Amino acid sequence: MLEKVWMLLKADRHSISIINEDLAKRTASKFKMLNYNSITIIIMSILVILIGLSVNMIAEELAKKGATFIVLAIMGATTVLLMLMNTIYKSQGMLFDSKDNNMLLSMPIEKKVILAERIIKLMLTQYIWGALFIIPATVVYIKYEGLSVGILITTLVMLFFMPILPIVVGTILGYIVKIISSRFKNKNLIQIITSIIIFILFYVVFGKISEYIQNVTTMDTEIFEFLKKLYYPIGLYAECVYKVDYIKLLQIIIINIIPFILFILFFSIEYFNIISKLSENHAKSNYVIKDVTCKSLFMTLLTKEAKRYFRSSIYLLNTITGPVMLLIASIFIAFKGLDMNTLKNVEGMTDEMLSGLIAYIPMFIFLLVTFTVSMTNISASSISYEGKNIFTLKALPIKVKDIFNVKILFHCLIVLIPTIFAIVISSFVLKQSILSTLIMIVAAICQTVFFAIVGLVINLYMPKISTDDVSVVKQSASSFLSIIIGILVAVGIMVASLRIKVSSPFIFIGGVSAIFVVLSTILYSHLKLVGEEKFRKIN
Amino acid sequence: MIKVENYSKSYSGKKVVDNISFTVEDGEIFGFIGHNGAGKTTTIKSIVGILDFEEGRVLINGMDIKKQPIECKKLLAYIPDNPDIYENLKAIEYLNFIADIYNVSRETRLDRFRKYADLFGMTEYLGDEISTYSHGMKQKLVIIAALVHDPKIIIFDEPFVGLDPKAVFDLKEVMRKLCETGASIFFSTHILDVAERLCDKVAIIKSGKIVKIGKMEEIKGDSSLENVFLELV
Numbered sequence: 001m002l003e004k005v006w007m008l009l010k011a012d013r014h015s016i017s018i019i020n021e022d023l024a025k026r027t028a029s030k031f032k033m034l035n036y037n038s039i040t041i042i043i044m045s046i047l048v049i050l051i052g053l054s055v056n057m058i059a060e061e062l063a064k065k066g067a068t069f070i071v072l073a074i075m076g077a078t079t080v081l082l083m084l085m086n087t088i089y090k091s092q093g094m095l096f097d098s099k100d101n102n103m104l105l106s107m108p109i110e111k112k113v114i115l116a117e118r119i120i121k122l123m124l125t126q127y128i129w130g131a132l133f134i135i136p137a138t139v140v141y142i143k144y145e146g147l148s149v150g151i152l153i154t155t156l157v158m159l160f161f162m163p164i165l166p167i168v169v170g171t172i173l174g175y176i177v178k179i180i181s182s183r184f185k186n187k188n189l190i191q192i193i194t195s196i197i198i199f200i201l202f203y204v205v206f207g208k209i210s211e212y213i214q215n216v217t218t219m220d221t222e223i224f225e226f227l228k229k230l231y232y233p234i235g236l237y238a239e240c241v242y243k244v245d246y247i248k249l250l251q252i253i254i255i256n257i258i259p260f261i262l263f264i265l266f267f268s269i270e271y272f273n274i275i276s277k278l279s280e281n282h283a284k285s286n287y288v289i290k291d292v293t294c295k296s297l298f299m300t301l302l303t304k305e306a307k308r309y310f311r312s313s314i315y316l317l318n319t320i321t322g323p324v325m326l327l328i329a330s331i332f333i334a335f336k337g338l339d340m341n342t343l344k345n346v347e348g349m350t351d352e353m354l355s356g357l358i359a360y361i362p363m364f365i366f367l368l369v370t371f372t373v374s375m376t377n378i379s380a381s382s383i384s385y386e387g388k389n390i391f392t393l394k395a396l397p398i399k400v401k402d403i404f405n406v407k408i409l410f411h412c413l414i415v416l417i418p419t420i421f422a423i424v425i426s427s428f429v430l431k432q433s434i435l436s437t438l439i440m441i442v443a444a445i446c447q448t449v450f451f452a453i454v455g456l457v458i459n460l461y462m463p464k465i466s467t468d469d470v471s472v473v474k475q476s477a478s479s480f481l482s483i484i485i486g487i488l489v490a491v492g493i494m495v496a497s498l499r500i501k502v503s504s505p506f507i508f509i510g511g512v513s514a515i516f517v518v519l520s521t522i523l524y525s526h527l528k529l530v531g532e533e534k535f536r537k538i539n
Numbered sequence: 540m541i542k543v544e545n546y547s548k549s550y551s552g553k554k555v556v557d558n559i560s561f562t563v564e565d566g567e568i569f570g571f572i573g574h575n576g577a578g579k580t581t582t583i584k585s586i587v588g589i590l591d592f593e594e595g596r597v598l599i600n601g602m603d604i605k606k607q608p609i610e611c612k613k614l615l616a617y618i619p620d621n622p623d624i625y626e627n628l629k630a631i632e633y634l635n636f637i638a639d640i641y642n643v644s645r646e647t648r649l650d651r652f653r654k655y656a657d658l659f660g661m662t663e664y665l666g667d668e669i670s671t672y673s674h675g676m677k678q679k680l681v682i683i684a685a686l687v688h689d690p691k692i693i694i695f696d697e698p699f700v701g702l703d704p705k706a707v708f709d710l711k712e713v714m715r716k717l718c719e720t721g722a723s724i725f726f727s728t729h730i731l732d733v734a735e736r737l738c739d740k741v742a743i744i745k746s747g748k749i750v751k752i753g754k755m756e757e758i759k760g761d762s763s764l765e766n767v768f769l770e771l772v
Contacts, residue, residue, distance in 0.1 A: 253566070287666030291630070292635050292649060293635075297642075300640060304625070310629035539590070
């Protein structure tokens, strides 16, 4: 059995990776010295170092108070949350919608082998997350508290057992999402709504942790209590390292292992029934042709783009989160209310400082919008998302320019509708003038258009034609690069906003918007010049 | 009319189609036959403007597909070998999408949807998402979509694959009727007896080169198309 599990794992090894496979392969093809594995090692090492440096910053403060162990709890909780989210997301593709279901089930392979391979695959992915966070955290801990056998044993046990509960809970949540959606006519819509609810809950908890981390030196005990309440084994883990308590270590093992055994027992009986039920897909066959509406070419393409976007839960959830969260945050502020005058009570706050802060509200909104807009990459997957259907667009009498324009417009509509609402609501709550609201809206439009064109250009240069939405939206070099560029631009703007002294934030906002307009014009001209040829070459 | 003149296509420097020429006249059914990997799909994709090519010309009713692609495509309908179509759309949405692109009026499109969907037994399934369709149903849908704008030139790549016997029969009838109205049909197939009974002209392609071309009677003589094909390939 083990031999067969290994065989299957080897065949599907790339799905275990947490780095962008498409980009790694493209880089490897450019640099002869590198291959996929070496790129993976390099990226992972960089990540470990970066995480280690961040952990060290937090630990330095905590060590002064003799509370270094809290850093382990923080990193443990972060890892568990990431593992949980990753499992909810991965369980859809790895367990329930696995593309190789039919192939494997038709082969002389025992079902338990298939199930074992899938669970192991899921676990291995989580081990990578665990190693990325827990190893640097432990190294930092050892740096301040010294090395002991107890720490090593506890860390090893934790590394091994940490992914188990997130996998069990994440898979159950993923299954619930699937089951709920499969009972409704519009499966995708329900899947999207349930996933958004889970994502919002996740963000609330994650936001709480970030809030604590910001005040890590003054609120160390509160953090620890919060994390312990949030996820009991994390508290045990930190205490185990701190006090080297093997009873508590045993408790960690039992807490993880019992639910896992129950989960495996249930899953080994029900798993194949579940996937068989989920794959039931039949036509209703009750349609009667009544009437149809005619649209212009532009509207036809736009409608097609919208229908495909909203019917793909993966495309939608991975690209709309930012603008939707921005809107939700603005609605939240509107309900909760935000009175700037309460800042007067903050120690050391002078009237001058307060009026300076109020004057910079448009800048805060602008920067928030910048971060949201820059990291929303709908157009960066829009060509790849045509997948094997790209021949349809190519064979039809449509100008390539029209296809591009529609994709840019669609990106802008999806990003701008919630963003403009968010700007209007927050401007109203924060008592901004109509003119400043309009300036912020225009600035958002300039940025969105720029990032829509950037995404499209990147996608034209790096298309990933695949029928699998996950690999197109999440694992393509194009979507990854567009996010990286977005982050760099947003960070650049933020740094510039701190460095460049101007009399009014609107001068800065206007200047940045003008730069976006110029860059958009240059990029669009480039798109017109080479885009058609690039598009024709995609197969 | 389709006119292919000295067409060649290379992939990474290797010629996969080498200097082929042929003409499909109005009202003619032209069969394109060859072994797997002979260059049939590559040629077809170039004719319909999906694939770029380095040498030669493809003329659609006298217009160059490279110079006037939009005008050429307005006359064409292409049915691919693999019906990879927008799975997230409902079939009726897909048909409407195609009709909108070709600017087919509301009444005309409704008539044609009814006519061809009924013919292929698809009407009741048009409200379903394409992802729920079988391969054969997708193939039928692509055929219906291709006929919605009453094309003057129809290019099929393996049109009979995945179709049930009745659909094969109905498609052959549709092809004949379209030819009677003056449309040109160019199609590739491996089903040689269908080609023998249906085609006016045939070209046999082997490793990127046309090894035999002409009227069906001239090509097969007293033998069968299958024998001729096996001898040549």
